[in-house]
Amino acid sequence: MSLSGQVAWVTGGGSGIGLAGATQLAQAGCRVVISGREGPKLGAAIETAERLGAPRGAITAAALDVADAAAVTATARAIEAELGRIDILVNSAGINFPKRYWCETDAATFEQVVAVNLNGAAYCTLAVAKGMRARRAGTVINIASFAGWHYEYMTGPAYTASKAAMMALTHSFNIEECVHGLRATALCPGEVATPILKKRPVQPSEADKARMLQEEDLGRTIRFIAEMPPHVCINELVISPVWNRTYVAGEALQCKAAAP
Template sequence: MTTLAGKTALITGAGSGMGRETARLLAADGAAVALLGRRQDVLDGVAKEIRADGGTALPIAADITSADDLTRALGRVHAELGPVDVLVNNAGSSSSVLNPQWLPHEEWRQVLEVNLTAVFQLTQAVLPGMLDRGAGTIVTVSSLAAVTPNLLGGAAYGAAKAGVRNFMTFLHTTFRNQGLRAITVLPGEADTPILDSRARPPAADERAHMVQPVDVAEAIRLAVGLPQRVVLQEIVVAPTRQRDTSADLEISRWTGAPTPRP
């Protein structure tokens, strides 16, 4: 497929999980992909895979919560690949303490900076160019935690994901008639590296029935590859089977609690 030939796509959190799979699929469809993430060596590996398949990739290590890092990264993207036609806000972070009774303020701020503020800053940077050209696509990976928040993701994560869902809806209602497609993807429980930091990391047999990174990437690929006249405003990607999470919720409830428990 070459549906994105001549387009530049910028993907955050591109070193692993959903970001990596999205970068591979958009590159296969002809887009030149800019890969943003924290670890240069991991991004270099993804870029090598894409280039081996005939694609174009530019790996850039950056802290997406740093305005200076984003300015530097976007400068390289514009200089080497051109203006950003597609922005995929995929990078995410969760707190180690899930219960708001004991959630440290610094963890709350960090989760909102990665999942919400960074999305705003990147959007603000690419939006003027998209509006000037009368076309552009911004995809943000939110979560079903935005709809049904609970102790699996935690208070900060749910709040941040609800915030970006609201922000993307704002973009849709405000700029759709100027050619902007604002798309929110709401994955259910997914087998990504973020699960490793949970209070009780799910076992392999549990992860096998979860949404896989490539499933979300395929949804993004579909939404981005459709004609500019069409927008899939909101996409839910959920596991067919719903597992029993009661034990996980109970463990999460007490993570970070003082000893002895109240």
């Protein structure tokens, strides 16, 4: 399906997966609005996207904290007023914190993670669903996580729970909205070499990051989902690096086959 002339809204678009997705959607012909909490960072992100091949002027920005429901609604209405509609929503805003495990986290930290990762995605989806429903067309791409599909230690309880709930959010959308021609995908990537890695209690080495998924891998995947024909819904898409640290604790633990 051609995306030429479609309007895409990408939250968390200032860096990482969101920016890579915005770049690819702009290259595919979309008018793209990226949003994020750090307004000055968004201008630099647009410059980066254009250096990577996004047409000049195809991407604009709107500062937004997705945890603020009223601000989300106002931003969606502003996009619709300027560009006419929102055809594609990419819920990519997400956070985590170094103090993430049961032994050290607290209620305030848990609440912040859920407010952005889960509630923010719900607020944005609510803000675009009515218009999509009226046009009987629309695509929602929720950047969930491998951690929401295959539970693991590394991400901590708040992040894991928020991403698992994001997958449930995706399926509930499809259950209700499929009859209106709408579709949603839970995109579940394994480790991706993005700036959020700086929030890890122990940051991966450069060698480990080189073996992870890269931002552009996810950008192409977002475009692939959006370009599916309107009758196709990819309910879940799980993608991981071949060397998956969720499965292996490190090379020292891998089975060493005896030489023949």
